Amino acid sequence: MNNIPMRDSLVLNSHFQPIYSLAHRRTVGMEALLRASENEVSLSPLEVYQRYIRRDERVAMDLAVCAAHCQRFAAAGHAQRWLFLNVDAMTLSDPDYANQLGIIIAESGIAPQSVVLEVLEQAIELDARLLEGVALLREQGCLLAIDDFGVGHSNIDRVCSLEPDFVKFDRHLLRSAVTQQRTRTLLSRLVRLMHEIGALVVVEGVESDSDVVVALDSGCDLVQGYYVARPAAVPDSDQLITPRLDAKWDELMNRELLRRKLNRRQMELSRQAFVQTAIALMQGSEFEVAAKPMLQLPDVIRCFLLDQEGRQQGRNLNSGRNNIGDSLRFSPLEDTTGAVWSRRAYFQHAIDQPGVLYMSEPYLSMTDTRICVTLSMAIEIDEVQHVLCSDVLMPGVGRSL
Structure with missing residues (x-):
């Protein structure tokens, strides 16, 4: 020029x-x-x-x-x-x-x-x-x-x-x-x-x-x-640029593979405990008793049960590992009895595919404003369809498990 x-x-x-x-x-x-x-x-x-x-x-x-x-x-x-x-x-x-x-x-x-x-x-x-x-x-x-x-x-x-x-x-x-x-x-x-x-x-x-x-x-x-x-x-030129970025890409992929491996292991434990809870509920166990396998896991925040219209049945069953500061600051949102969660993707996916365990995208929980994913599955309790849900502190991609 x-x-x-x-x-x-x-x-x-x-x-x-x-x-x-x-x-x-x-x-x-x-x-x-x-x-x-x-x-x-x-x-x-x-x-x-x-x-x-x-x-x-x-x-x-x-x-x-x-x-x-x-x-x-x-x-x-x-x-x-x-x-x-x-x-x-x-x-x-x-x-x-x-x-x-x-x-x-x-x-x-x-x-x-x-x-x-x-x-x-x-x-x-x-x-x-x-x-x-x-x-x-x-x-x-x-x-x-x-x-x-x-x-x-x-x-x-x-x-x-x-x-x-x-x-x-x-x-x-x-x-x-x-x-x-x-x-x-x-x-x-x-x-x-x-x-x-x-x-x-x-x-x-x-x-x-x-x-x-x-x-x-x-x-x-x-x-x-x-x-x-x-x-x-x-x-x-790209002969100089590409090797620099490829090295960082490889480093990120190695981290991501390790993270996914850990998440898969944690999610597999959650999945197994969730299935145990669902089976116990379908066999007539009380919700508090059936949910114990889930609530004992370190990453589980809470379990809750919805009817076929998305309305919550009873209170949340909390793991006891909630942040006290958050529970105090957001106490007006703590009681979710009777809340309607029908617009949530985890409810809609569960209703559309009964018996299939679904994991949501990460989102902000209204109950305590923490990022979580929700596991959900539609099951029959006393011949009436319900949706079992559990909030978990784990990032993931929404998919059927």
């Missing part, structure tokens, strides 16, 4: 940072990043943009940068890769400027379908006209990425309404997930939520071994950051 001299001896250039697909084990995109200097002194992109107060000057500079990015990307021959292009909100907020950007893309020889427009989520909230410019370029074939999701007051409804092709999770969300288990769990669920609205997820800011493990564990699609490759005029 030819350097672009601007006023006051300002020189702009392009660096590219790989965006890597964990499933494909290769780079599938490049984010174009502005690099600037003046009299051989480096300037940040923010310092560059602050020099242009007049709208027409700022947009002219932005379009010149986009043109340079496109030309460099096309010259490098990045076949079957996306160009992730940061575009200033001022440029997209005017249909005429947005149309000029479309012309720049076309003249560079890059197919519009290979260009991903990165738009800050906060900018979309503050400038409704920006949506018009984005819509114009999407009609031409460009893709849309919501950038910095997870910063400040992120709005799920706004993201859903835009139907982006990509959602880029902010690096601060990853930092928090590395140090806090709750955020780590939330990260995985946010990934699944983005998948449900039809967007692929890019986790940014992957810089350390811990970052890689958390990103891999989250189920995200693409990763970006210094651990993958640093921005450069000619960034690292």
